[in-house]
Amino acid sequence: MTLPALGTRPAPRRRTARASRGRRLAGLLFLLPLFTVNILVIAGPAVMSVFYSFTDWDGLNAPGFVGLDNYVRLAGDDSFRTALRNNLLWTVFFLTVPMGMGLLGAYLLTRIRRGQLLFRLLFFVPYVVATVVSASIWRQLLNPSVGIGGVLGDFGVPWAADINALGDGDLALGAIALINNWQWWGFLMLLFLAAMRSVDPSLYEAARLDGAGRWREFWHITLPGIRPTFVFLFLMTIIWSFLVFDYVYILTQGGPGGATEVLSTLLYRSAFTEQQAGYGSAIGVVLALISATAVTGYLVLRRRAGWDV
Amino acid sequence: MSHQLSRRSLLHGGAVLAGASLLGGCGGAGSGADVSYWAAFPSKPTEKYFREHYVDAFNKTSDSAQVSMSVKQLTNLAQLTDTAVSAGRAPDIVYSPGPSAVAGYAKSFKIRELGDYASDFKWKDALLPWAYQLSQVDNKIFSVPTSYGSMVLYYNPATFEKYGWEPPTTKQEFEDLCADAKSEGLIPVGAGNSGYKAQTEWYLTAFLNMAVGPNRLYEVLTSSRDFDDEAIVDAVSLMKSQMDKGWWGGGTKDYFTTTDPDVLTGLAKGDVAMYISGTWSFGSIATFFGKDAGNDADWDWAPLPSLSSDVDPGVFPLAIGTSLALSADEKKGDGAVAFLDFLINDPGRALGYLAATGENPPPIKVESGDFPDDTDKRSERLYNAIPKSTNLGYTSWTFLPPRSNSFFYEEFDKVITGDLPPKEYCSGLAGQFTQETGEGVVPNAFTPEAD
Missing domain, CATH: 3.40.190.10 (Periplasmic binding protein-like II)
Incomplete structure (x- = not known):
């Protein structure tokens, strides 16, 4: 047996190590532009927002440090409390109605063969309509004079013409949520459908052989099978619900009388209309903390329960 | 929706509107123009008329400066300007939707005092007295009002x-x-x-x-x-x-x-x-x-x-829809101010703009005979009546500082819905106004002449 001469074998290892370092360096170089952009447009402004939240910055003059004043003011601000409550209601709605509709729609679509593509298209189309367009359409539809209520009123349903969903403080937030849901649930349905298709069909066959019904199939096979998607969308729904802005701003701008005010519209008003950028930053920090709490909760679940995305 | 323009948008869009140029390095002075100016208009014909009769006409006669106008959206010109001013990248001529915003810019030293120019160009003689008074911050003139209604x-x-x-x-x-x-x-x-x-x-x-x-x-x-x-x-x-x-x-x-x-x-x-x-x-x-x-x-x-x-x-x-000022960083003072003067110094030109477009003119002294023959008689009646009237009042968006103004309409919606009693609404407004009075950002209200 001939042993290799000393110093002859390590050469390829050194080449491998060099190649590995080169690959890592190349990877880092590729990441650098994105990292730079991230620092400039996300991390930088985020840090600045935290800083400004402790100041009385008006957007023009040099900011003055005010400590926790903005946060103390938030605690006693009726508009903030209303906005936070509305965001919570919004979150509950979007965690139940569109998620439920998306799950049900996707599950039912997995049961049909013919026409599935047509239904998928029909349910998804609202998602690609520009928000401002769908909001304008719905504003007309809900107009008590020329919308659905007005037409029903003409056809002998007089009470329908008295419903002014966007003008009534008790109904406005729900009306906006329903309009937003009209656009949103089809998107969720499509994601759930894709997840359901990846569930092993043999599980359903086995369940049927064991005499399981549709509900048991759904509960014991489908839901666990799509759990990563479900948990991810659950988490994102919480985050998105606290960032909602467009439909509220377009349809009511937080009215009537603050009935549909949410944190992002309040932030916008504080920072850009009332020139209280420091106070607006504090609202932004609270929004970020809420999102961070949701993400942390998810990470804890993932670690403790072994859930994965 | 195309007609759904805001009051501010419409008023801002009135008459002479705001200034142009692109954000800092994106244009303006950097593109070779002397004076950058951002503007917004309610319609293309109005924009065309303004460009021909103001910008181009000024540039033809001016040796000291050439104005470059960049047209923005009516709905967000004020916010664009706010952002640019805040970032130190304002155009040379700074737009404000009235004296309330001017006071904020002046207090934060973002715009220049125009006192010497006002004397040279005799703006006190040209402007209606209340408008001249309203253009002052701490008794110094900082802006020129270019539309009123x-x-x-x-x-x-x-x-x-x-x-x-x-x-x-x-x-x-x-x-x-x-x-x-x-x-x-x-x-x-x-x-x-x-x-x-x-x-x-x-x-x-x-x-x-x-x-x-x-x-x-x-x-x-x-x-x-x-x-x-x-x-x-x-x-x-x-x-x-x-x-x-x-x-x-x-x-x-x-x-x-x-x-x-x-x-x-x-x-x-x-x-x-x-x-x-x-x-x-x-x-x-x-x-x-x-x-x-x-x-x-x-x-x-x-x-x-x-x-x-x-x-x-x-x-x-009374309401001033547009006030124009000079950026504190502006370097061509004489030329830029000459353009501001060009916007208000000729009643014939201003009333021609009113006749052609219906847009509100600057608050300048005019005679009945100054109105072109094709002026809408309703407009003519109004702009003959206001300068002669001693019963002149105050609009919230022109005379209230920003936070009080926001409170004024935001909280009144709650009065309408019955969620806020009038007394509490007024107390809240009083508190907000007192606070901003202390900050010195309340516009300079003219003294009423009514009995």
Whole structure:
């Protein structure tokens, strides 16, 4: 047996190590532009927002440090409390109605063969309509004079013409949520459908052989099978619900009388209309903390329960 | 939706509007132009007219500077300017939607004082006295007002003739007309804030001028009386009671889903009896009346009625839609100021713009004979009447500082919905105003001449 001469074998290892370092360096170089952009447009402004939240910055003059004043003011601000409550209601709605509709729609679509593509298209189309367009359409539809209520009123349903969903403080937030849901649930349905298709069909066959019904199939096979998607969308729904802005701003701008005010519209008003950028930053920090709490909760679940995305 | 322009947008878009140039390095001075200027217009013909008769005309005659105008959206010009000013990248000529914003810029040293230029160009002689006073911050002139208007009562003469009405001048006449219109199935006073929340301040500001009057409002604006004064609380309560009767916008719920175009359409169709709004609509109202709108309806305006025995009828609440200033970083002072002067120094040019586009002119002294023959007679009547009137009032967006102004309309919506009692609303407004008075950002209100 001939042993290799000393110093002859390590050469390829050194080449491998060099190649590995080169690959890592190349990877880092590729990441650098994105990292730079991230620092400039996300991390930088985020840090600045935290800083400004402790100041009385008006957007023009040099900011003055005010400590926790903005946060103390938030605690006693009726508009903030209303906005936070509305965001919570919004979150509950979007965690139940569109998620439920998306799950049900996707599950039912997995049961049909013919026409599935047509239904998928029909349910998804609202998602690609520009928000401002769908909001304008719905504003007309809900107009008590020329919308659905007005037409029903003409056809002998007089009470329908008295419903002014966007003008009534008790109904406005729900009306906006329903309009937003009209656009949103089809998107969720499509994601759930894709997840359901990846569930092993043999599980359903086995369940049927064991005499399981549709509900048991759904509960014991489908839901666990799509759990990563479900948990991810659950988490994102919480985050998105606290960032909602467009439909509220377009349809009511937080009215009537603050009935549909949410944190992002309040932030916008504080920072850009009332020139209280420091106070607006504090609202932004609270929004970020809420999102961070949701993400942390998810990470804890993932670690403790072994859930994965 | 194309007509759903905000009051500010319309007023800003009026007349001379704001300045151009691209954000800092994106253009403006960097692109070779001497003076950068951002502007916004309500229509392409108006923009074309302005460019030809102001920008191009100035550039042809000027040796000291060439103006480069960049056109922005009406709806966000103020915010674009705010951002650019804050970032230190403002155009050379800085747009403001009136004196309230100018005060903020001046206090933060973002714009230059124009005192010497004002003397050289004799702006005190050219501008109406109240407008000159309003352009000052701490007794120093910082801006030039380039468009002004008032709140007036719009009506459809055919509708009034049909029901035998006359434009009301007193509280009794106003209330009788509202009750009559309501019983005839009309909306007595068109109103709504859908699409533009701040529209609420149009109505409230007009109401306070009608019910409280310029003298008391002046006392409030100069802090010798508070916003929670009994007269103000009573006026707010009166307006709330009229809204509850469905006189304004057809009722509370409809109010929040009615737009400005909805009201003007209703006025043209005879569904709305009156509309209290700003003269910024002079430039766009033809869209709803007459040939352009495909109907034979017509419109006219009347001065606001009095809603109190203490207030003379016919008050004109004044508003400045656009004020222009010079950026603190601007380097071509003489040339840039020459352009500002060009915008206001020639009554013939300003009134020609009014005649051609309907846009509000700058608040300058004019004679009856200065109006071109093709001027709309309703516009001519207004701009002849205001300079002669001693009954001049105050609009919230021109005379209130930013936070008080926001409170003024945001919280009044809660009064309308019944969530905030008038007394509490007025107390909150008083607190906000006192705070901003302490900060020195309250615009310089002119002294009223009314008895």
